[in-house]
Amino acid sequence: MTAVREQADGGATGAEPLFEATGLVRSYRLARTSPFGPPGVRHAVRDVTLRLADGAALGIVGESGSGKSTLVRLLLGLDRPDAGTVRYRGRPVVAGRPRALRWFRREVQVVFQDPAASLDPRMTVGAAVAEPLACLGVPGDHDERVDEVLRAVDLDPDVRGRYPHEFSGGQRQRIAIARALAPRPRVLVGDEPVSALDVSVRAQILDLLGQLAERHRLGLVLVSHDLGVVARLCDQIAVMRGGTLVEQGATADVLSRPAHPYARALLAAVPRLPPP
Amino acid sequence: MTTDAAVLEVTDLRVRLGGVDVVDGVSFALAAGERLGLIGESGSGKSLTALAVLGLLPAGARVTGSVRLQGRELLGGSDRELSRLRGRDLAMIFQEPSTALNPLMRVGRQISEPLRLHRGYSRQAAARAAVELATAVGLPDPQRLVRSYPHELSGGQRQRVCIAAALACRPALLLADEPTTALDVTVQAEILALLGRLVAEAGTALLFITHDLAVVAAVTRRLAVLRRGRVVETGATDDVLRAPADPHTRALLAAARLTQWNLPAAGSAAARTSP
Numbered sequence: 001m002t003a004v005r006e007q008a009d010g011g012a013t014g015a016e017p018l019f020e021a022t023g024l025v026r027s028y029r030l031a032r033t034s035p036f037g038p039p040g041v042r043h044a045v046r047d048v049t050l051r052l053a054d055g056a057a058l059g060i061v062g063e064s065g066s067g068k069s070t071l072v073r074l075l076l077g078l079d080r081p082d083a084g085t086v087r088y089r090g091r092p093v094v095a096g097r098p099r100a101l102r103w104f105r106r107e108v109q110v111v112f113q114d115p116a117a118s119l120d121p122r123m124t125v126g127a128a129v130a131e132p133l134a135c136l137g138v139p140g141d142h143d144e145r146v147d148e149v150l151r152a153v154d155l156d157p158d159v160r161g162r163y164p165h166e167f168s169g170g171q172r173q174r175i176a177i178a179r180a181l182a183p184r185p186r187v188l189v190g191d192e193p194v195s196a197l198d199v200s201v202r203a204q205i206l207d208l209l210g211q212l213a214e215r216h217r218l219g220l221v222l223v224s225h226d227l228g229v230v231a232r233l234c235d236q237i238a239v240m241r242g243g244t245l246v247e248q249g250a251t252a253d254v255l256s257r258p259a260h261p262y263a264r265a266l267l268a269a270v271p272r273l274p275p276p
Numbered sequence: 277m278t279t280d281a282a283v284l285e286v287t288d289l290r291v292r293l294g295g296v297d298v299v300d301g302v303s304f305a306l307a308a309g310e311r312l313g314l315i316g317e318s319g320s321g322k323s324l325t326a327l328a329v330l331g332l333l334p335a336g337a338r339v340t341g342s343v344r345l346q347g348r349e350l351l352g353g354s355d356r357e358l359s360r361l362r363g364r365d366l367a368m369i370f371q372e373p374s375t376a377l378n379p380l381m382r383v384g385r386q387i388s389e390p391l392r393l394h395r396g397y398s399r400q401a402a403a404r405a406a407v408e409l410a411t412a413v414g415l416p417d418p419q420r421l422v423r424s425y426p427h428e429l430s431g432g433q434r435q436r437v438c439i440a441a442a443l444a445c446r447p448a449l450l451l452a453d454e455p456t457t458a459l460d461v462t463v464q465a466e467i468l469a470l471l472g473r474l475v476a477e478a479g480t481a482l483l484f485i486t487h488d489l490a491v492v493a494a495v496t497r498r499l500a501v502l503r504r505g506r507v508v509e510t511g512a513t514d515d516v517l518r519a520p521a522d523p524h525t526r527a528l529l530a531a532a533r534l535t536q537w538n539l540p541a542a543g544s545a546a547a548r549t550s551p
């Protein structure tokens with residue numbers, strides 16, 4: 001695929017981090033278990049601080065329910081933290097009116113954990129992929145760009161007129177990826193973006209993302225339970241458990257010398273193929 | 277493979293959608309307590325094969341062939357007949373858990389619904405069973421969790437709710453479509469062990485669809501590889517994964533080995549703690 005970010009590049013300033021999240025806290029009130037008991041509180045994210053440098057790739061791994069998707073929603077300004085701040089290139093990202101975050105959406109695109117959440121069932125594939133281009137006022141030929149990104153995720157551009165429910169799970173996930181890449185974002189945030197893909201398509205999408213990262217400094221924040229994905233694409237890794245980051249560092253270091261017991265358990269539980 | 281012991285017997289199954297045979301003459305059989313893996317590239321027809329068995333194909337699909345559950349023909353059966361079997365004798369864990377759950381119903385009720393429908397559980401008994409099942413699939417704080425709505429759960433928690441509901445009646449046949457894709461590897465290991473116990477104790481026949489070849493190696497004994505709606509290879513799982521005969525299966529395995537996370541050099545902490 002061609003340059004993904006050429007128009008998002010203007011005004012980049014050297015060493016300033018792209019994302020800076022400080023002291024993020026998000027808890028949910030829960031139903032009472034009895035009419036007289038206290039309402040419960042679930043701390044989904046407690047005191048998370050992280051930085052992402054320009055063009056860097058961060059992998060977030062961790063237990064189911066540990067707060068990864070909640071953290072992602074906070075980083076994207078889709079949810080308000082109880083405490084803490086998110087800054088993108090120095091500007092605060094605050095959930096609120098969608099128009100107010102347009103500057104941010106032009107640069108940061110997302111693939112959600114559940115493709116159903118990214119795709120409107122009443123919109124054809126072509127319209128869904130073109131939508132961010134139109135909404136964000138991206139210049140250029142939108143039709144051409146839609147074909148280009150569909151091809152990049154190994155879908156035939158002829159599928160443009162079909163609806164999401166007419167596709168398999170892995171095909172839907174690729175449509176969501178194509179939609180996110182269409183406006184040439186500077187950062188792609190993916191919540192399990194390749195979990196539904198078969199191994200050969202996955203390898204192809206990982207190559208694509210790797211190339212975009214290398215040639216166009218596409219920044220990546222990837223939540224994945226697949227350590228192969230993180231090891232391949234992310235230079236930084238954060239291990240999450242119970243709402244906190246229990247370990248953070250260079251991917252190679254953490255994967256070869258995990259310090260936290262949970263990180264060790266995670267590495268030990270990776271299922272392996274029998275040797276050939 | 278025609279034996280009376282077959283729990284499921286699928287013969288020459290064809291599903292036509294939009295002018296294409298997306299499932300194109302698939303046959304296989306599953307005995308009680310047997311675990312069959314179904315793999316193949318994205319769009320090869322894995323989910324539609326399972327949905328055809330369940331009688332839940334999308335509108336407009338034309339299906340022919342034969343699907344026998346414990347000797348009884350399911351294709352062409354009435355909706356009423358099928359819904360009596362669904363959840364009780366055969367159950368499915370769907371690929372996209374959020375679309376399988378009712379957003380307006382507390383998850384506890386969704387877990388125990390099959391028990392109320394098919395086993396005549398009272399409200400109280402169903403509520404207790406929901407907590408037990410939620411505990412069995414490793415959901416945290418199950419007493420409270422059963423009172424939540426689906427949107428209040430994480431992706432992996434929703435997937436475990438679907439698994440709990442599918443296991444509730446200990447069905448004779450379980451169709452599991454990518455049942456652990458939303459789970460981290462530690463929880464995945466627990467769920468796979470739970471499925472293993474169900475197969476061993478209840479004699480459930482398991483059709484396990486996945487794109488994770490390491491998982492299919494751990495869970496299943498036999499394997500069928502689909503491509504463009506056809507079975508291109510079958511055999512013992514170990515044999516197929518060690519020495520695939522079909523070139524496309526070989527390509528799939530090569531890609532799997534390429535993207536698999538490899539243990540760092542021996543002597544490091546990770547290498548020591550790995551099995």
Ligand SMILES: Nc1ncnc2c1ncn2[C@@H]1O[C@H](COP(=O)(O)OP(=O)(O)OP(=O)(O)O)[C@@H](O)[C@H]1O
Pocket residue numbers: 028029042043044062063064065066067068069070071113427428429430431432433458459460
């Ligand atoms: N709207 C909500 N109301 C109440 N609790 C919530 C809500 N959303 C999330 N939670 C809880 O917050 C915790 C973190 O959820 P989150 O979705 O961030 O987990 P996750 O790490 O993404 O898990 P998974 O890997 O399973 O997707 C979970 O215990 C979940 O049940």
Ligand SMILES: Nc1ncnc2c1ncn2[C@@H]1O[C@H](COP(=O)(O)OP(=O)(O)OP(=O)(O)O)[C@@H](O)[C@H]1O
Pocket residue numbers: 165166167168169170171196198293294298316317318319320321322323324325334371487
């Ligand atoms: N409602 C529909 N209308 C038309 N075509 C459909 C419909 N549903 C699925 N298909 C097509 O049928 C083929 C098989 O789909 P299926 O969902 O069985 O694939 P799969 O093997 O489960 O793939 P994945 O691994 O991506 O989930 C795909 O090419 C898909 O595009």
Ligand SMILES: [Mg+2]
Pocket residue numbers: 068069070113191430431432
């Ligand atoms: Mg999540």
Ligand SMILES: [Mg+2]
Pocket residue numbers: 168169170322323324371453
């Ligand atoms: Mg599928």
